[in-house]
Amino acid sequence: MIRGFKRILLKLSGEALMGHEPYGIDPVEATRIAHEVQAAVALGYEVCLVVGGGNIFRGLAAAAKGFDRGSADYMGMLATVMNALAMQNALENIGISTRVQSAIPMPSVCEPYIRRRAERHLEKGRVVIFAAGTGNPFFTTDTGAALRAAEMNCDALLKGTSVDGVYDADPKRVPGARRYDRLSYSKVLADDLKVMDASAVAMCRDNGIPILVFNIREPGTLAAVLRGEGTSTMVTSEEQALG
Ligand SMILES: Nc1ncnc2c1ncn2[C@@H]1O[C@H](COP(=O)(O)OP(=O)(O)OP(=O)(O)O)[C@@H](O)[C@H]1O
Numbered sequence: 487m488i489r490g491f492k493r494i495l496l497k498l499s500g501e502a503l504m505g506h507e508p509y510g511i512d513p514v515e516a517t518r519i520a521h522e523v524q525a526a527v528a529l530g531y532e533v534c535l536v537v538g539g540g541n542i543f544r545g546l547a548a549a550a551k552g553f554d555r556g557s558a559d560y561m562g563m564l565a566t567v568m569n570a571l572a573m574q575n576a577l578e579n580i581g582i583s584t585r586v587q588s589a590i591p592m593p594s595v596c597e598p599y600i601r602r603r604a605e606r607h608l609e610k611g612r613v614v615i616f617a618a619g620t621g622n623p624f625f626t627t628d629t630g631a632a633l634r635a636a637e638m639n640c641d642a643l644l645k646g647t648s649v650d651g652v653y654d655a656d657p658k659r660v661p662g663a664r665r666y667d668r669l670s671y672s673k674v675l676a677d678d679l680k681v682m683d684a685s686a687v688a689m690c691r692d693n694g695i696p697i698l699v700f701n702i703r704e705p706g707t708l709a710a711v712l713r714g715e716g717t718s719t720m721v722t723s724e725e726q727a728l729g
């Protein structure tokens with residue numbers, strides 16, 4: 487276990503659920519990711535999960551095509567609820583107990599977000615999946631993840647995405663971009679490194695929550711990162727990044 491870490495929040499990009507498909511949810515990939523989460527639970531971590539919605543709907547992209555931004559963002563949040571239910575299904579199929587809590591109440595579908603209730607679920611060893619981001623348009627699930635990580639007193643936010651860390655430029659666009667092992671929140675913000683939203687980075691900085699960025703598509707990486715191995719980038723305060 488990474489020294490001092492007990493409770494983590496894992497943020498998965500929605501696109502991770504697509505697997506090799508161009509859109510939507512690939513059940514085989516959801517099951518593979520569920521096994522990754524199972525490995526984290528087996529290491530003794532309490533796990534909070536937030537899934538993005540980019541495999542189904544992104545508000546900003548829809549707004550660019552003429553949708554009203556507020557409505558588009560609510561559609562995006564509903565997409566994250568679908569992904570949360572897919573991950574709940576995949577996890578429960580392999581014997582992991584879960585609860586889904588949505589920031590937009592929909593009592594026939596899942597629990598509403600109640601912080602103290604989520605706390606009890608975690609204490610009982612359940613994986614709590616937080617759906618619908620912050621519940622507000624003009625945000626993203628990165629910020630929702632940072633918010634829930636702060637509320638649930640998580641020791642770290644792990645962002646599982648399609649790149650293996652934070653680079654000095656977008657590695658998908660800039661050949662030769664260089665990956666950082668460690669860097670500070672202020673460097674991410676000052677250099678406008680877009681691996682994560684600035685509001686999410688600022689929230690982690692203000693609450694002293696380390697961010698670890700790793701490639702969720704690479705099997706075994708989540709457990710490796712949690713053991714202090716594997717390829718990732720850790721974002722912390724300046725003092726911690728230097729030390
Ligand atoms: N400096 C950088 N370092 C690393 N990745 C970067 C950087 N700048 C941009 N990126 C891009 O950020 C993306 C990571 O964000 P991700 O795809 O996880 O988005 P998301 O909005 O969190 O998820 P979703 O798929 O649900 O929309 C990577 O695909 C990567 O290409």
Ligand SMILES: O=c1ccn([C@@H]2O[C@H](COP(=O)(O)O)[C@@H](O)[C@H]2O)c(=O)[nH]1
Pocket residue numbers: 500537538539540543544545546558559560561562563564565566618619620621622623624625626627628630
């Ligand atoms: O707090 C939030 C979180 C999300 N949204 C909308 O959902 C989509 C999908 O989330 P990603 O973080 O992009 O995966 C996002 O594009 C927003 O439209 C939101 O409005 N508020």
